[in-house]
Amino acid sequence: MPTLHDVLSTETAVSSEDAEWLHRLVGDWQMIADLSFADLTLWAIRGSEDTHRGSDDARSGSDDTHPEAGWVLAAHARPSTGPNFYPDDVVGAHASQVRSRVLSEVAHSGRSATHQDAEYVREQYVPVVRRGTTLGVLVRHTDLHHMRQQGGLEVNYLHIAQALLVMISQGAFPADPPHTGVGRGTPRVGDGVVRLGADGLIEYASPNAVSALRRLGHTDQVFGADLSQIVTAQVRPGTTLDEAMPLVLTGRAPWGTEIETDGLHLTLRAVPLLVESRRTGALLLLRDVTELRRQERELVTKDATIREVHHRVKNNLQTVSALLRLQSRRVEDSTARAALKEAGRRLSTVAMVHDTLSHGFDEIADFDQVATRVLRATAEVASSEVPVEASLSGTFGRLQAEDATALAMVLAELVQNAVEHGFAAPAWTGEVNPSVRVHAERGSEHGTPSLVVQVTDNGVGLPGGASAPPTSGLGMQIVDSLLADVHGSITWEPVVPHGTSARFSARLRGADLTD
Numbered sequence: 001m002p003t004l005h006d007v008l009s010t011e012t013a014v015s016s017e018d019a020e021w022l023h024r025l026v027g028d029w030q031m032i033a034d035l036s037f038a039d040l041t042l043w044a045i046r047g048s049e050d051t052h053r054g055s056d057d058a059r060s061g062s063d064d065t066h067p068e069a070g071w072v073l074a075a076h077a078r079p080s081t082g083p084n085f086y087p088d089d090v091v092g093a094h095a096s097q098v099r100s101r102v103l104s105e106v107a108h109s110g111r112s113a114t115h116q117d118a119e120y121v122r123e124q125y126v127p128v129v130r131r132g133t134t135l136g137v138l139v140r141h142t143d144l145h146h147m148r149q150q151g152g153l154e155v156n157y158l159h160i161a162q163a164l165l166v167m168i169s170q171g172a173f174p175a176d177p178p179h180t181g182v183g184r185g186t187p188r189v190g191d192g193v194v195r196l197g198a199d200g201l202i203e204y205a206s207p208n209a210v211s212a213l214r215r216l217g218h219t220d221q222v223f224g225a226d227l228s229q230i231v232t233a234q235v236r237p238g239t240t241l242d243e244a245m246p247l248v249l250t251g252r253a254p255w256g257t258e259i260e261t262d263g264l265h266l267t268l269r270a271v272p273l274l275v276e277s278r279r280t281g282a283l284l285l286l287r288d289v290t291e292l293r294r295q296e297r298e299l300v301t302k303d304a305t306i307r308e309v310h311h312r313v314k315n316n317l318q319t320v321s322a323l324l325r326l327q328s329r330r331v332e333d334s335t336a337r338a339a340l341k342e343a344g345r346r347l348s349t350v351a352m353v354h355d356t357l358s359h360g361f362d363e364i365a366d367f368d369q370v371a372t373r374v375l376r377a378t379a380e381v382a383s384s385e386v387p388v389e390a391s392l393s394g395t396f397g398r399l400q401a402e403d404a405t406a407l408a409m410v411l412a413e414l415v416q417n418a419v420e421h422g423f424a425a426p427a428w429t430g431e432v433n434p435s436v437r438v439h440a441e442r443g444s445e446h447g448t449p450s451l452v453v454q455v456t457d458n459g460v461g462l463p464g465g466a467s468a469p470p471t472s473g474l475g476m477q478i479v480d481s482l483l484a485d486v487h488g489s490i491t492w493e494p495v496v497p498h499g500t501s502a503r504f505s506a507r508l509r510g511a512d513l514t515d
Contacts (some may be wrong), residue, residue, distance in 0.1 A: 007074040013047030034189035035161035037082035038142040042075040071095035085141040120144035128169040150356040156204045182256040186231035187287030194284040200250040249281020265293040317351035349412040365404040367396035378415045394440040408480040414455040422459020449508040459500040
């Protein structure tokens with residue numbers, strides 16, 4: 001199904017500023033659909049006449065199914081408070097000749113019009129105006145046959161919806177500049193509706209809104225009360241209040257705010273109701289987000305705890321690594337001294353992974369950063385005789401913590417092996433600048449994310465041009481063990497004119513995290 005952007009960019013000639021206005025309208029018109037208990041459609045004037053699609057009148061069974069170039073259905077909203085009029089996707093449909101005539105009349109006159117057919121369908125056509133120019137027509141489709149029984153809530157909702165439609169026809173909705181929101185937990189019609197009069201007193205409050213005010217601590221009559229006094233009476237002394245709160249509580253600005261009292265978080269959004277630029281009242285939406293904020297605090301606490309654990313693990317690993325290096329300096333046996341230094345280096349590699357994890361909010365590591373640090377640090381430490389250039393190409397992407405630790409160890413061992421054995425005297429002659437290049441590619445194997453990495457050096461090459469290195473060393477045993485843990489494998493081959501290439505693969509845990 002095409003989006004509003006698709007329709008406006010391919011079938012209309014609206015400017016970028018007007019398109020942004022229509023996007024804001026569609027982004028905010030769900031409240032009108034909910035208050036109207038009806039579907040809303042937005043029709044835009046077509047900029048060309050070379051394409052035709054099926055008529056929207058297929059919904060009503062009309063014989064007039066030949067579309068007329070001129071109008072295209074650009075957006076559609078269904079109510080969450082009642083039955084749907086259009087059960088199928090209709091965005092992109094072209095208007096029939098009958099509907100096109102009505103749309104053109106409304107757009108030309110700038111006045112709303114209402115039509116009703118024999119199937120108990122009432123359609124209200126409202127011009128969408130911005131700065132005196134009609135950009136399209138909004139149609140409210142009310143199915144009278146399945147309409148909710150009229151009561152106090154329904155009558156008030158429809159009255160507010162009609163006020164918003166009048167504002168659309170006068171270019172006053174959506175607000176310009178856009179309203180400020182409250183982030184996660186923005187209230188909706190179903191959460192609670194309050195209608196204020198021009199004097200700021202409550203003229204109507206839905207049952208959910210009354211319940212929210214009761215939880216806030218207000219026990220008196222709601223009708224006729226001053227909402228700003230209700231709220232300020234419940235705010236704890238010394239509490240820092242949002243400077244926008246008075247304007248929201250009196251309905252004077254299209255802003256949002258949040259109220260926090262003992263045990264209650266309440267978000268509010270105000271929409272001033274205007275007639276010819278004169279404020280006649282306001283619509284306020286209320287939502288109790290106490291449980292939502294509690295969950296957010298728990299998540300923040302959990303994330304902070306995880307990061308602290310990773311940070312402490314990293315510090316402990318670095319401490320142990322430093323102790324091993326100190327101990328190696330006191331050991332006279334050269335074999336034992338080298339073993340302690342290798343153990344310290346490996347612990348430092350694991351600490352790098354935990355350092356990266358400690359900066360995030362989850363168990364995911366941006367492994368390109370880890371690989372770069374491991375590559376440079378290992379090459380610098382191992383190249384004691386000659387400086388080795390280390391480079392990285394391709395991308396590892398984001399990896400789960402278990403995979404990141406194992407692959408960091410594998411990468412460090414292979415780079416260490418390439419530098420130590422590829423550029424060691426006397427076999428190394430120094431004819432070219434020594435280098436180690438790592439290339440990584442993400443892929444998929446039978447629906448499972450995979451990784452292929454190639455470590456290439458221009459050193460002396462494998463002994464005798466063999467296709468497999470000796471496996472007796474501890475480093476290669478570590479590589480084989482870690483690759484088995486990630487269901488991977490490794491192959492070796494000589495590089496012409498000289499050098500070695502180690503290519504290993506791994507199957508990764510979890511979903512593909514490259515994005």
